[in-house]
Amino acid sequence: MCGIVGYVGSKQAQSILLDGLKRLEYRGYDSAGLAMVTSDGMTVSKSVGKIKELEAVLGEEEIVSSHGIAHTRWATHGEPNEVNAHPHIDTNGDIALVHNGIIENYRTLKEYLAQTGCVFRTDTDTEILVHLIRSYYTGDLTEAVRIALTQVEGTYGIAVISTAHPNMIIAAKMGSPLVIGHGEDENFVASDVSAMLKHTNRVVYLEDGVIATVTSDSYDITTIDKVHISPQIQDINWSLDEIEKGGYDHFMLKEIHEQPTTLNNAIRGRLNFDEGNARLAGLNLHREELLNVDRVIITACGTSWHSGLIAKYLIEDLARISVEVEYASEFRYRSPIINEKTILIAISQSGETADTLAAMREAKQRGCTVLGVVNSVGSSIARGSDGGVFIHAGPEIGVASTKAFTSQVMVLTLIATLLGRMRQVSVQRGQELIQKIEEIPSQVAKILANDETIKKIADIYYNADNFLYLGRGINFPVALEGALKLKEISYIHAEGYPAAEMKHGPIALIDDKMPVVVIALKDPVYDKVMSNIAEVRARSGQVIAIATEGDTEIAERVNHVIYIPETDRLLTPLLSVIPLQLLSYYIAVKRGCHIDQPRNLAKSVTVE
Numbered sequence: 001m002c003g004i005v006g007y008v009g010s011k012q013a014q015s016i017l018l019d020g021l022k023r024l025e026y027r028g029y030d031s032a033g034l035a036m037v038t039s040d041g042m043t044v045s046k047s048v049g050k051i052k053e054l055e056a057v058l059g060e061e062e063i064v065s066s067h068g069i070a071h072t073r074w075a076t077h078g079e080p081n082e083v084n085a086h087p088h089i090d091t092n093g094d095i096a097l098v099h100n101g102i103i104e105n106y107r108t109l110k111e112y113l114a115q116t117g118c119v120f121r122t123d124t125d126t127e128i129l130v131h132l133i134r135s136y137y138t139g140d141l142t143e144a145v146r147i148a149l150t151q152v153e154g155t156y157g158i159a160v161i162s163t164a165h166p167n168m169i170i171a172a173k174m175g176s177p178l179v180i181g182h183g184e185d186e187n188f189v190a191s192d193v194s195a196m197l198k199h200t201n202r203v204v205y206l207e208d209g210v211i212a213t214v215t216s217d218s219y220d221i222t223t224i225d226k227v228h229i230s231p232q233i234q235d236i237n238w239s240l241d242e243i244e245k246g247g248y249d250h251f252m253l254k255e256i257h258e259q260p261t262t263l264n265n266a267i268r269g270r271l272n273f274d275e276g277n278a279r280l281a282g283l284n285l286h287r288e289e290l291l292n293v294d295r296v297i298i299t300a301c302g303t304s305w306h307s308g309l310i311a312k313y314l315i316e317d318l319a320r321i322s323v324e325v326e327y328a329s330e331f332r333y334r335s336p337i338i339n340e341k342t343i344l345i346a347i348s349q350s351g352e353t354a355d356t357l358a359a360m361r362e363a364k365q366r367g368c369t370v371l372g373v374v375n376s377v378g379s380s381i382a383r384g385s386d387g388g389v390f391i392h393a394g395p396e397i398g399v400a401s402t403k404a405f406t407s408q409v410m411v412l413t414l415i416a417t418l419l420g421r422m423r424q425v426s427v428q429r430g431q432e433l434i435q436k437i438e439e440i441p442s443q444v445a446k447i448l449a450n451d452e453t454i455k456k457i458a459d460i461y462y463n464a465d466n467f468l469y470l471g472r473g474i475n476f477p478v479a480l481e482g483a484l485k486l487k488e489i490s491y492i493h494a495e496g497y498p499a500a501e502m503k504h505g506p507i508a509l510i511d512d513k514m515p516v517v518v519i520a521l522k523d524p525v526y527d528k529v530m531s532n533i534a535e536v537r538a539r540s541g542q543v544i545a546i547a548t549e550g551d552t553e554i555a556e557r558v559n560h561v562i563y564i565p566e567t568d569r570l571l572t573p574l575l576s577v578i579p580l581q582l583l584s585y586y587i588a589v590k591r592g593c594h595i596d597q598p599r600n601l602a603k604s605v606t607v608e
């Protein structure tokens, strides 16, 4: 969603803010703007589109200021135009504010402010906040922000500056991420650490309901009720290289190719070969508590929801525990049945997805133990869970999730193995699995080395209007993931289906223009999937099969084959998804799409 950067220090703020915005662009990018306090007062610049448009508006000469805030916008209220772009300023133009989130009671507040003579310039929910702060301002900016926030319903991460306080940023958070970066005679505020990593790796994650008064050499954090909070400084161990493209054309391609490494990171120190088990210290649950679990609910959104679906197969197969997988946006608004034997697993790359966060909180309120499977270490879901496992995939910048997906599936496989070994999985079966798990990173590398085959297939089908993805059993969620990857970055309509379900409807769509990607591995349903392939071919559908190395019969029965190495049937999603990621990537490149920043999408969906 929207990205916030703020700087206060002794350096020129403009280039720091612009660089920070570029690093946050992946979060939301329909428009951008910045405000800085100068010797002549507040200066505000805005533009529609990418940060380079904003740079063009600003021109060659840098504005002299060492104090400012900036924003990339992903529109919720009001179309993406210059007027609606943040920062927003009060009527006098002395106070400027940027906001990520939604002010839900903005209509009521707007009516009230209009009666006091406020004139509104924008269609946004955010603008009321800057007028509200102004209305409470009597010389103490922190206090004005605090009183204003007591009137607000909704979610926010905000940064506020004023010409009357030329060395101060007020930051506040409720439901939208915000981090303070701690530098030498300079401090930063941002929606995520990537915006400040060039300058500092020492950060303080803000909790919901706090207000921070940040100056160049201090930050004071209190709750909205004025209770002082001691900041917990954390060192971020991401390097700058990790958030740069490193010679690849796109972050997505870089992240696809990082998977042998990221999968190794997900299993490092976690495989116990002798006992055929996984070591997962972060779960924070005793053996008795884990043995007590008789139902697992998994909640997530998008790609993370697909890894949850795979986890259902894994946990039910290995641990014989019943698993429900639900979209977080649905879970939070029903009345879930939860008891002391239920655990909820929240899966999220960013750890900030609003629906997943709310679902997790709902479950916690009902007394459920919540485990997080999260990538971002300091994120709200990571901090709010009772325990969990970090996936250690490193920063994922491409909007289309790739390396986070495989690392999630890997970690969920380890959780399933652990639960299974406590119940019915023998040492021998556990050892078999652990050995096969260890082979996965090099097998992924082998598939990646075959990307020329996939590129050629992309060259043939990049103009298709529709794609169908079919899979069965544990590879059905991979079909869903393949379809999601294709539609989000290439804008081709694609659907994932359980292969046998095709004849109950989607078969009507099949003709000679319809590419059908089928995951047809040598597993117990191989023959059934081959029958489904025959049904597609009989209607002239073009079949691209993902098949097991050594399968000599399949090539004659389909149009194209992409082979993946053999592994345990439960681990196949970790391999079968790789060609689907590459296929989407090369199709989108061929269509000239914005790979890392597809239209209308944002990396971290921090609004409902």
Ligand code: M6R
Pocket: 301, 302, 303, 304, 305, 347, 348, 349, 350, 351, 352, 353, 356, 399, 400, 401, 402, 488, 601, 603, 604, 605
């Ligand atoms: O950060 P999260 O894993 O919670 O994000 C969930 C979804 O928004 C995300 O997976 C989305 O579907 C991706 N664009 C998929 O590539």
